[in-house]
Amino acid sequence: MKNRKVLIVGTGIAGTTLAYWLNRYGFEPTLIERAEQLRTGGYVIDFWGLGYDVAEKMGLLPALKEVALPVDGLKIVDERGKRRGGIGPRAIRSMLGRRYLSILRSDLAKEIYGALGGGVRTIFGDTVTRLQQDEAGVLVEYRSGHSERFDLVFGAGGLHSPIRNLLFGAESSFEKFLGYYAASFAVDDYPHQDPHVFVSYSVPSKQVTRYTLKDGRTVFLFVFTAREKLSIPHGNAQAQKQVLKDEFAGVGWECPDMLRRLEENTEIYFDAVSQIRMEKWSRNRSTLVGDACACPSLLAGQGSALAMAGAYILAGELMLAEGNFQVAFANYERSLHPVIESKQRAAQKFAKSFAPQTHAGIFLRNQVTRLMSIPFVADLAMGRMFKDSLSLPPYESIQPSA
Numbered sequence: 130m131k132n133r134k135v136l137i138v139g140t141g142i143a144g145t146t147l148a149y150w151l152n153r154y155g156f157e158p159t160l161i162e163r164a165e166q167l168r169t170g171g172y173v174i175d176f177w178g179l180g181y182d183v184a185e186k187m188g189l190l191p192a193l194k195e196v197a198l199p200v201d202g203l204k205i206v207d208e209r210g211k212r213r214g215g216i217g218p219r220a221i222r223s224m225l226g227r228r229y230l231s232i233l234r235s236d237l238a239k240e241i242y243g244a245l246g247g248g249v250r251t252i253f254g255d256t257v258t259r260l261q262q263d264e265a266g267v268l269v270e271y272r273s274g275h276s277e278r279f280d281l282v283f284g285a286g287g288l289h290s291p292i293r294n295l296l297f298g299a300e301s302s303f304e305k306f307l308g309y310y311a312a313s314f315a316v317d318d319y320p321h322q323d324p325h326v327f328v329s330y331s332v333p334s335k336q337v338t339r340y341t342l343k344d345g346r347t348v349f350l351f352v353f354t355a356r357e358k359l360s361i362p363h364g365n366a367q368a369q370k371q372v373l374k375d376e377f378a379g380v381g382w383e384c385p386d387m388l389r390r391l392e393e394n395t396e397i398y399f400d401a402v403s404q405i406r407m408e409k410w411s412r413n414r415s416t417l418v419g420d421a422c423a424c425p426s427l428l429a430g431q432g433s434a435l436a437m438a439g440a441y442i443l444a445g446e447l448m449l450a451e452g453n454f455q456v457a458f459a460n461y462e463r464s465l466h467p468v469i470e471s472k473q474r475a476a477q478k479f480a481k482s483f484a485p486q487t488h489a490g491i492f493l494r495n496q497v498t499r500l501m502s503i504p505f506v507a508d509l510a511m512g513r514m515f516k517d518s519l520s521l522p523p524y525e526s527i528q529p530s531a
């Protein structure tokens with residue numbers, strides 16, 4: 130096999146899945162992650178569709194079901210905590226079927242990484258600062274000072290992928306800001322708890338949702354609209370917390386309790402809700418995978434699934450092409466690009482109803498959620514988001530035996 134020695138930048142959902150399949154097909158992947166260890170904590174994701182199929186092929190379902198979170202639905206409440214709308218378990222099943230899990234993003238990444246069984250070299254606490262591609266390979270310079278040659282390099286660093294920036298230039302050329310910000314953090318001993326239920330409260334242009342995890346911690350997801358991107362330095366947690374406090378100051382229900390808990394919490398996820406839209410994902414001996422090139426945004430509720438599907442297809446095409454990366458990258462882009470475009474269009478359409486901007490909009494959204502157990506209504510409201518127009522080729526059963 131040609132081009133076996135490969136570098137994958139990022140140990141998120143896409144990077145670890147890619148490492149798993151490339152390793153299985155006889156490549157020699159190295160993973161590099163800028164964090165000192167796998168990222169922990171974070172938000173709860175819905176996991177189904179193509180990602181669920183890939184996880185099944187990897188034999189991960191028993192472990193994922195073990196760590197999955199019990200979810201009986203979504204309850205939308207008013208200022209006094211009284212139910213005003215929501216989606217029950219029946220509606221969830223009618224939309225997504227039984228092949229569906231709610232899981233912490235970090236647990237999914239951990240289980241995929243665990244499936245590597247220690248068989249993939251992983252460098253934590255470092256990143257790539259320079260790439261030089263030539264006929265024979267790619268010279269990679271690490272932040273830590275040394276350099277190394279690889280045959281191929283894959284950028285799997287998520288929405289703010291450094292490899293995309295090195296290969297294709299500034300993020301602003303590819304980022305489509307959808308007009309929202311999202312923030313998430315978790316606390317211990319939160320006094321208000323509704324086991325197994327997402328509880329959500331909205332005022333015009335703002336929404337907050339809480340869920341109690343198995344270990345008793347409660348995780349919050351705040352969403353608010355913004356006309357344009359805010360100028361907060363990326364990763365400045367203090368500034369991010371201040372924005373959140375300002376945005377939700379004066380908002381009722383449990384918001385004051387939640388915001389108070391920001392003080393004691395050091396880790397916060399805070400980011401613009403954006404998509405990454407690119408015509409080409411590959412350049413010479415490097416390509417991108419997952420959110421790095423195809424982020425559909427959290428509004429698609431399927432970014433992890435698509436990241437896994439992308440990694441599975443990329444690895445499968447490389448195996449089929451026996452390392453001929455030009456052929457593999459072209460096939461990978463050809464099969465996945467239309468799917469991503471369609472998911473991105475659907476997510477952008479859905480964005481308008483995500484955090485309604487008026488009281489009337491909130492009322493209407495609540496009424497629609499009440500009717501979601503009727504398949505026709507669910508299909509009308511969310512159908513395009515939930516349908517996968519791609520079925521995964523069975524690469525793993527056609528791999529060459531050598």
Ligand SMILES: Cc1cc2nc3c(=O)[nH]c(=O)nc-3n(C[C@H](O)[C@H](O)[C@H](O)COP(=O)(O)OP(=O)(O)OC[C@H]3O[C@@H](n4cnc5c(N)ncnc54)[C@H](O)[C@@H]3O)c2cc1C
Binds near residue numbers: 350420432436
């Ligand atoms: C609030 C929220 C809710 C979501 N809900 C859902 C949902 O319900 N369902 C769903 O399927 N998806 C959901 N998503 C989307 C999902 O989390 C992403 O689509 C998915 O994580 C993308 O995987 P990835 O591997 O491309 O990127 P990531 O998972 O972001 O991983 C990128 C990795 O690269 C590392 N990295 C970054 N920069 C560098 C660097 N310079 N050098 C080395 N490493 C680097 C990061 O530390 C990270 O480990 C949600 C996202 C958010 C924010």
